[in-house]
Amino acid sequence: MGVGEITQQIKLKLDPRTKFVLLFGVGSSCLMLPPFWLEIATFILLSLLLIASGRFRSVVKFAVILSAMISLDIIVVPNISGGGVSLFLSVARMARLILPIFMAAMLLLKTTSVSEFIISFERMRLPVKVIIPFSVMFRFIPTISEEWKSIRDAMRFRGIGISVKSVLTKPMMTLEYTMVPLLMSTATIADELAAASLSRGLDADTKRSCIGDIRLHGSDYLLMLFSVGSVIYGGLT
Incomplete structure (x- = not known):
């Protein structure tokens, strides 16, 4: 059984509103400089969501990028001093903070139709x-x-x-x-x-119908709770 068949079996359908809340929650939390454990937990959660949406190759690329950033942080920082440390930490840290935001944006844009x-x-x-x-x-x-x-x-x-x-x-x-x-x-x-x-009648006053199942499920509420909780935690710390 290939990766594509596995991802099709575990495919998760999220409400677009949940993806919006997740994007803003992850973005706000990352900009508040979260602790390392929360950063890794957010990355793992978004990776699982992307895999469930059929984006396994993208997750592998993101994992390689994050591993390279963490490795550079562990290997390079102890061996440099002075202004170089501050510059390197600023660039590397900012790139690591943007990565989860980019993943959440991909989940929103690539897995949701107009x-x-x-x-x-x-x-x-x-x-x-x-x-x-x-x-x-x-x-x-x-x-x-x-x-x-x-x-x-x-x-x-x-x-x-x-x-x-x-x-x-x-x-x-x-x-x-x-x-x-x-x-x-x-x-x-x-x-x-x-x-x-x-x-297509988007400016019409009549109510539009939809053949798709657009509604909130238990997984949507859990993801919203995680998004709100990470923002609150980031504001308190």
Whole structure:
């Protein structure tokens, strides 16, 4: 049995509202400089949620990054002194704090459809003026990611690689060949997504129906409790 089959068997369906609370809870807790045990517990929890959502390879990459950061913290810090310690600790610590936030954002964006976002917003009693921009934004982010991959592939086909070396040696050419097409595509995509949202009746006054099962379960309440508890603990410590 492969990893994909295992993740399909343990797949966990979370309410989008729970993912929002988890993102804000993890973000607030990480910015409060949590203790190491809470940082590891948060990472393990998010890893399990991503694995249950079919993101096993992403979890492996995150685990390698976190292990490298912790190893550098243990090996490098005792061997340096002076201002270098403060600089290294600031950079390494900040990167470790951002990692759980990035994982929670991936869980929210990669495992939730636009329709689920809209239904969740409506059940939160948010006004239409808030629902439409948010629905466009959440569809906009993955679309821009796909557009960036297309631009990068097109540049490689023309023999122009996008790398750190190209940015340092030919910054203006790299900027022209990548950012200009991306910005032009961004403006077009934003207009198309806004028109598509309106054509689907998002601005209608009638109540929308949903064939999906969008409701809170026991696991949702437990995750919300963890998010709120980590923020409260971070505020008290």
